Amino acid sequence: MSRVLRASAIMAAGTMVSRVTGFVRTALLAAAISTAYVGDAYNVAYAIPFILFDFLIGGILSSVVVPMIVKRQKNDPDGGRAYEQRLMTLGTVVLTLVAVLAVLLARPLIGLYTEGWNARKIEVAVTLAQYILPQIAFFGIGAIAGAILNTRDRFGAPMWAPVLNNVVMIGVLVVYYLLLGDAGADIDKVTGADLALLGLGTTAGIVAQCLVLVVSLHRAGFRFRPRFDLRDAGLGEMGRTAVWTFAYVGVSQIAFLVTTRLSSGAGEAAPGAGNSAYASAFQLFQLPYGIIAVSVITAMLPRMSRAVHDGQLESVREEFASGVRLVSALLVPAGLMLMVLGPAVTVLIFSWGTMTIDSAVYIGNVLQVFGLALVPFSIFQLLLRVFYAFGDTRTPVFIGAGNTVVSIALSLLAYSLLPAEYVVMGLAAAFAITYVVGTAIAWTLAARRVRGLQGRAVAAGLSRMYVAALPAALVALGVLWLTQELTDLTPLSAAIMLAAGGGLGMVLYLVIAHRMRIPEVSSIVGMVAGRVGR
Structure with missing residues (x-):
């Protein structure tokens, strides 16, 4: 566990700075364009490059590429260098072509993810998409570079590179707001030049992020040489494995498509309670997951892949179980805190x-519902890596298909039964229920694959963590109630709620968990104490 903890701490530090600057970026974005019409148009345009990236390569990076690079590093006479060069060559060419094609198809892509939008809103979204879609190529090249760095146990750069992206975008948004003021959120007043500043600025951030990763890879000893001898690239093996990953991503994107269309439709009926509110709450929900779970997942997958390659199933079981306990040690209290303090955040x-305050509170209400999903969602992602370590991308497709069916059914139910202003909250609840069900199914199948996942030990650890976290949540709830009794909800009172309620709650949790001798929390406390003592 100490190896995972050390590697995760390095990544978590970078991710923390990335998420904090990401919060500043998100706050400035909302301040500049709001979460109504211009905000909805931007968020849909901004999401499409990530959707296409995930469909084309994002999914196979962790499930196929990392295990295959590890395999080539072990088996090839050159340590896998030629394979890495072919991979980078292929990725650069394909992603550049996709980016060009996506720009040409911007209008039908926007139409696919929206529902009931008027002509002006569609036009703004299409214009923004044409400026933002080229980032597919840069985002993908950077991601491939990050994957190669991870197989060399270089985890820092992939976690710190997004900070530069956020800094660039923060600068763009400051300029945008200073130039336009409140007019920047008025969809009838923004001009083509205004949209160019917003869209090209967004892409410039991704270009900077890509350059950081490419330079870091060069410093790690990688030398890019275009190689088109793809016959030796192992594309057949990769294709056979990746076809199931494409299927998984495709199935997942069906659920995302439905969610986006339903939230965009709700936003037309209730401005401020649409796709932007959902996307903003989801980004905040991703903070603890990104800082804690992603760091552990990234460090864990190469090691599990090596253990599978060496036939050491016991190491796989131990790696997974320690990863779940380590992740949950902080995500359990974080989930409860989101459920209590979401609007304050x-x-x-x-x-x-x-x-407005009301618009911000609405996003917080959605965030409270997302808090229910934090632990099951994170454990689900860890479970998928068990299959990927075995090179099994087929089983996750069937699990993902089940998730999609549950998600779509619950989302449609929420959309048909709830008033427009509550639809997005219903979509967040559908997300949470989906991952509770999906985690139960994935756990059962993964346990069969590795002959057990130390389920009793994990369940016992989680139970003790929740016992330790409940008093912390009650303290936060008490501070919330007292503050609301004494003053109105403002940014200042929200800061007091978070500092007093969240701060005291987390300290209380760490103290109780440490005294309960929960080993993962004790390790975290010991590591922090050691750093402070130096």
Whole structure:
């Protein structure tokens, strides 16, 4: 566990800075363009490159590429260098072509992910998409570079590179707001030049992020040489494995498509309660997951892949179980805190510029519902890596298909039964229920694959963590109630709620968990104490 903890700490530090600057970026974005019409148009345009990237290569990086690079590093006479060069060559060519094609198809792509939008809103979204879609190539090249760095146990750069992206975008948004003020959120007043600043600025951030990763890879000893001898690239093996990953991503994107269309439709009926609110709450939900779970997952997958390659199933079981316990040690209290303090978080971040307190509180209500999903969602992602370590991309497709069916059914139910202003909250609840069900199914199948996942030990650890976290949540709830009794909800009172309620709650959790001798928390406390003592 100490190896995972050390590697995860390095990544978590970078991810923390990345997420904090990401919060500043998100707050400035909401302040500049709001979460109504311009905000919805931007968020849909911004999401499409990530959707296409995930479909084309994002999914296979962790499930196929990392295990195959590890295999080539072990088996090839040159340590896999030629394979890495072919991979980078292929990725660069394919992703550049996709980016060009996506720009040409911007209008039908926007139409696919929207529902009931008027002509002006569609036009703004299409224009933004044409400026933003080229980032597919840069994002993909950077991601391939990051994957190669991970197989060399170089985890820092992939976690720190997004910070530069956020800094660039923060600068762009400051300029945008200073130039336009409240007019920047008025869809009838923004001009083509305004949209160019917003769209090209977004792409410039991704270009900077890509350059950081490419330079880091060069410093790690990788030398890019275009290689088109793809016959030796192992594409047949990769294709046979990746076809199931494409299927998994495709199935997952069906659920995302439905969610996006339903939230965009709700936003037309209830401005401010649409796709932008859902996307903003989801980004905040991703903070603890990104800082804690992603760091552990990234460090864990190469090691599990090596253990599978060496036939050491016991190491796989131990790696997975320790990863779950380590992740849950912080995500259990974080999930409860989101459920209690969600509106305080969003009022502090979003109630500026063109945003109102009520709009920020609404995002916080959605975030509270997402808090239910934090632990099951994170464990689900860890479970998928068990299959990927075996090179099994087929089983996750069937699990993902089940998730999609549950998600779509619950989302449609929420859309048909709830008033427009509550639809997005219903979609967040559908997300949470989906991952509870999906985690139960994935756990059962993964346990069969590795002959057990130390389920009793994990369940016992989680139970003790929740016991330790409940008093912390009650303290946060008490501070929330007292603050609301004494003053109105403002950014200042929200900051007090978070500092007093969240801060005291987390300290109380760490103290109780440490005294309960929960080993993962004790390791975290010991590591922090050691750093402070130096």
